[in-house]
Amino acid sequence: MTETEAPGADALQEYFDATIARDQRVEPRDWMPEGYRKTLIRQIAQHAHSEIIGMQPEGDWITRAPSLRRKSILFAKVQDEAGHGLYLYSAAETLGADRDDLTERLITGRQKYSSIFNYPTPTFADVGVIGWFVDGAAICNQVPLCRSSYGPYARAMVRVCKEESFHQRQGYELLMTMMSGTEGQRAMVQDAVDRWWWPSLMMFGPPDDNSPNSERSMAWKIKRHSNDELRQRFVDMTVPQAEHLGVTLPDPELRWNEERGRYDFGTPDYAELMRVISGDGPCNAERVTRRRTAHEDGAWVREAAAAHAAKHTARHTGPDRTEAAA
Numbered sequence: 001m002t003e004t005e006a007p008g009a010d011a012l013q014e015y016f017d018a019t020i021a022r023d024q025r026v027e028p029r030d031w032m033p034e035g036y037r038k039t040l041i042r043q044i045a046q047h048a049h050s051e052i053i054g055m056q057p058e059g060d061w062i063t064r065a066p067s068l069r070r071k072s073i074l075f076a077k078v079q080d081e082a083g084h085g086l087y088l089y090s091a092a093e094t095l096g097a098d099r100d101d102l103t104e105r106l107i108t109g110r111q112k113y114s115s116i117f118n119y120p121t122p123t124f125a126d127v128g129v130i131g132w133f134v135d136g137a138a139i140c141n142q143v144p145l146c147r148s149s150y151g152p153y154a155r156a157m158v159r160v161c162k163e164e165s166f167h168q169r170q171g172y173e174l175l176m177t178m179m180s181g182t183e184g185q186r187a188m189v190q191d192a193v194d195r196w197w198w199p200s201l202m203m204f205g206p207p208d209d210n211s212p213n214s215e216r217s218m219a220w221k222i223k224r225h226s227n228d229e230l231r232q233r234f235v236d237m238t239v240p241q242a243e244h245l246g247v248t249l250p251d252p253e254l255r256w257n258e259e260r261g262r263y264d265f266g267t268p269d270y271a272e273l274m275r276v277i278s279g280d281g282p283c284n285a286e287r288v289t290r291r292r293t294a295h296e297d298g299a300w301v302r303e304a305a306a307a308h309a310a311k312h313t314a315r316h317t318g319p320d321r322t323e324a325a326a
């Protein structure tokens with residue numbers, strides 16, 4: 001190959017494969033197979049949408065939080081989720097995805113977001129249980145993504161995980177406080193645990209033998225562990241926390257398996273997961289409608305920001321500046 005000759009498709013593929021094999025990062029300007037790019041855009045976009053839609057269930061409690069302290073904690077937490085969405089949309093943009101297009105796909109139901117955010121939050125204990133279970137599940141799933149093969153995604157995950165870890169503790173602390181309260185408060189916590197346990201296990205996706213994307217994503221080192229492995233880690237992590245808190249996890253099959261050194265547990269209702277993913281969960285319509293309305297209501301902000309940016313660009317590149325420089 002001469003110096004000016006571009007490398008052929010085989011050489012590019014070989015270089016990419018070697019990068020993955022050596023556990024090095026793929027960066028935005030590197031050549032990558034189209035399937036790898038598409039898989040990443042799919043996963044990162046769904047992840048970003050989940051963070052943004054995920055602001056709603058807890059956000060509903062901001063005005064009703066029982067004290068100023070709880071209100072400000074919740075406010076900060078929900079705001080963090082917006083930040084996670086932004087890092088993730090930016091990571092998707094490095095792959096050539098268009099932010100407007102991704103938003104459009106979300107609000108027209110053409111792109112997915114996590115099933116977990118389609119469940120209602122009728123009591124304040126739900127805020128605590130979301131922090132404990134949902135952020136806990138997010139940590140199990142996302143800590144390995146800090147070693148994902150795509151650089152911008154992996155780096156975004158580092159900060160996201162640090163914040164999720166704080167979120168999980170705030171949820172657990174809220175529940176500890178409620179558990180040391182009245183009989184009514186303890187019952188409220190147990191009720192929220194009963195409602196969120198199974199949907200939280202479903203967050204990890206379908207079982208391995210019915211997970212069409214896992215094998216490819218793991219070969220590309222986008223995903224580092226299978227859905228079932230991560231679900232198991234979550235159960236193993238959460239059971240001792242439940243015992244310490246004094247709540248019962250609603251699974252009669254849950255028990256320590258001495259031989260495996262892990263907990264055995266029951267099978268989540270995967271038919272329910274599929275229903276929720278396909279748009280038929282308790283709150284799907286409400287969540288998407290609210291997102292669509294917020295997007296439409298925000299049109300004037302986007303227009304104003306674009307006009308401001310255009311004015312700024314004109315001021316710094318226009319004739320006045322050229323003359324001044326001359």
Ligand code: FAQ
Binds near residue numbers: 081134
């Ligand atoms: N919900 O072949 P697989 C958070 C879809 S962030 C909806 O196993 P894959 C922070 C899947 O996309 C939570 N859809 O797929 C927070 C695929 O559909 P497609 C979000 C699901 O990608 C906390 C099909 O089923 N986290 O919680 C779900 O290999 C508190 C077949 O599945 C992430 O996105 C589901 N649960 O594995 C915010 C983490 N499960 O696209 C606010 C990154 C599966 O082929 C408050 N994502 N599907 O049509 C991942 O790790 C993976 O994408 C999985 C799915 C594990 C979610």
